Amino acid sequence: MKYGLLPVLLLCFSSAAAEEFNSLRPQQSSVTFVSKQMGVPVAGSFNKFSADISVNPAKPETGSARISIDLNSMDAGSAEANDELGGRSWFDTRQHPVARFVSSRVTRLGDDRYEALGNMTIKGKTLPVKAPFTLKRVGDALVVDGAFAIKRLDYGIGTGIWADTSVVADDVKITFHFTVGKPRQ
Amino acid sequence: MDERYTRTAILLHWFIALLIFTAFPLGVYMHELPFSPDKLRLYSWHKWIGVSLFLLVIVRLTWRTTHRPPPLPDAMAAWEKFAAHAVHFSLYVLIIIIPLSGWLMSSAKGVQTVWLGVLPLPDLLSKNKELGDLLKEVHESLNFLMLGLIFAHAGAALKHHFIERDGILSRMLPMLRKKS
Numbered sequence: 001m002k003y004g005l006l007p008v009l010l011l012c013f014s015s016a017a018a019e020e021f022n023s024l025r026p027q028q029s030s031v032t033f034v035s036k037q038m039g040v041p042v043a044g045s046f047n048k049f050s051a052d053i054s055v056n057p058a059k060p061e062t063g064s065a066r067i068s069i070d071l072n073s074m075d076a077g078s079a080e081a082n083d084e085l086g087g088r089s090w091f092d093t094r095q096h097p098v099a100r101f102v103s104s105r106v107t108r109l110g111d112d113r114y115e116a117l118g119n120m121t122i123k124g125k126t127l128p129v130k131a132p133f134t135l136k137r138v139g140d141a142l143v144v145d146g147a148f149a150i151k152r153l154d155y156g157i158g159t160g161i162w163a164d165t166s167v168v169a170d171d172v173k174i175t176f177h178f179t180v181g182k183p184r185q
Numbered sequence: 186m187d188e189r190y191t192r193t194a195i196l197l198h199w200f201i202a203l204l205i206f207t208a209f210p211l212g213v214y215m216h217e218l219p220f221s222p223d224k225l226r227l228y229s230w231h232k233w234i235g236v237s238l239f240l241l242v243i244v245r246l247t248w249r250t251t252h253r254p255p256p257l258p259d260a261m262a263a264w265e266k267f268a269a270h271a272v273h274f275s276l277y278v279l280i281i282i283i284p285l286s287g288w289l290m291s292s293a294k295g296v297q298t299v300w301l302g303v304l305p306l307p308d309l310l311s312k313n314k315e316l317g318d319l320l321k322e323v324h325e326s327l328n329f330l331m332l333g334l335i336f337a338h339a340g341a342a343l344k345h346h347f348i349e350r351d352g353i354l355s356r357m358l359p360m361l362r363k364k365s
Contacts, residue, residue, distance in 0.1 A: 038229035039302030043295070077295050080220040167222040 021142045021180045022054040028141075028179035031069060035076070035152075036169035042081075048073035053180050055142055060114055060135055061106050065144075067176075069099040089159045096123045101131075112136060116146075122155040133176070140181060147175040188255030189356040197245040198357055201238060201280065205335070208234040209328060229302065232291060236300045239284035246277060258351050272338050279331040286327060290320035 032045040048070035055063035071093045076085055086093040103118035112134050120129045133146025151170045152158055158168055190198070208231055215227040257266050288306060291298050295312035299305045310316060346354040346361070355362035 037225050037296075038299070040229070040297050040299045040305075084220050161222050164222050167225050 019182060020054045020056050021182055022052070023181045023183045024051045024053060025141065025179040025181055028177075030175075030177045031067075032175050034173045034175070036171070038167060042077045044074065044076040044081075046070065046074055051178055053144065053178055055135065055144070055180060057135070057137065057142060061108060063103075063106050063116075065101065065103040065116060065118070067101040069101075071097055071099055089162055090157060092123055099123075101129070120150065122150075123157060125155045127154055131176075138179070142180045144176070144178040144180065147173055149173050189359055189362070190254055191248075191252045193248055194245065194252060194254070195357055195359070197241060197248065201241050201245065204234050204238050204241070205280070205331075208238065209332065212328065229299075232287065232298050233301050235284040235287045236298065236306070238280060242277060242280040255356055258353060260349070260351060269341065272334055272341070276331065276334055276338060279327055279334065283324065283327050283331060286320055286324040290317055290324050293317035293320055 029049075029051065030045065031049050032043060034041050034043050036042070046069045050068050052066040053063070054065075071091045072086065074082065074085055074091070076082055085091055100121040101118055102121075103116045105117045107115050107117070109115055109132065113132065114135060115130055115132045117128065117130055119126050127150075129148060129150060131146050131148040133144050136143045136145070149171045152168075152172050153163060153165070153170050157172075162168060189195075211227060211231045211234070215224060215231060218224040218227070257269060261269075288298050289310055292308040292310040293313050294317040297305055297308050342354050342357075345351050352362065
């Protein structure tokens with residue numbers, strides 16, 4: 001019975017919200033990350049990013065996302081780290097100021113859980129990533145919440161002396177929170 | 186002077202001393218280093234030693250409540266006894282609050298303390314640059330205060346050993362007793 005209602009609900013939803021949600025609300029969105037240094041989780045954030053996200057709540061599988069992150073806006077938790085991160089062994093932001101994620105496919109995992117497959121480009125290197133996320137209706141907007149891990153060394157982030165993963169772990173967890181509204185009329 | 190500290194108290198005393206003499210120069214050295222993996226490693230080790238010191242001094246004080254230290258020799262003047270006790274007391278207080286100030290500083294600077302890279306300590310403070318800088322000053326000042334007291338403490342012990350020759354150092358260093 002519980003699931004019998006779902007198609008009806010989805011129908012109501014689709015007729016009520018035929019149009020796409022594609023207007024990012026930057027004030028209610030964030031992209032943050034956690035790296036581990038000597039076993040200590042250290043939180044950081046990207047303060048400037050743009051996201052072209054388009055979701056039809058009736059058919060999330062047709063959604064798409066193109067996210068560009070300004071790496072010069074990165075806050076890695078300390079002034080010392082921030083000074084270091086623009087350099088060649090880390091992000092080399094002079095050559096590669098922007099990191100990009102471009103979705104290629106969205107699949108449903110169940111209930112309000114989905115997964116975006118796509119390509120992540122950092123420091124000139126493009127690799128496929130899978131980003132599971134949830135989709136929730138909050139007021140007049142859709143909220144996309146998710147997290148995934150990348151391996152920093154796959155992208156050549158933190159080379160030379162910093163390649164030692166016993167100090168800075170290879171895994172970096174990226175967490176995203178996007179609030180997307182309907183375009184203003 | 187026949188009485189001496191218990192084996193446990195002696196062991197704790199010297200182990201705590203060893204850790205202080207490791208953590209102190211480490212702290213002075215590490216914060217001058219340029220940002221590097223070595224710096225992060227040394228900071229972590231410094232914090233691990235600090236947490237260990239805190240725990241060890243708690244053990245030491247707990248032990249002390251059930252195993253009273255031997256009394257000071259009667260030959261000592263009242264003010265000398267008072268000074269000795271005051272320095273001991275102050276050192277205990279400092280060995281407790283110095284790690285606490287370091288832990289709080291780390292929290293205020295936005296870096297959680299994870300003992301031995303395994304056991305995370307809670308962050309009592311949230312990230313706050315001004316508070317972090319203030320706690321750094323506090324941590325540093327307390328350490329130099331402790332250094333002064335350690336000089337007084339060790340200096341007095343050496344004075345007792347070499348000038349008064351009252352065997353008081355052998356209470357904490359029994360190997361000296363056999364020779365004399």
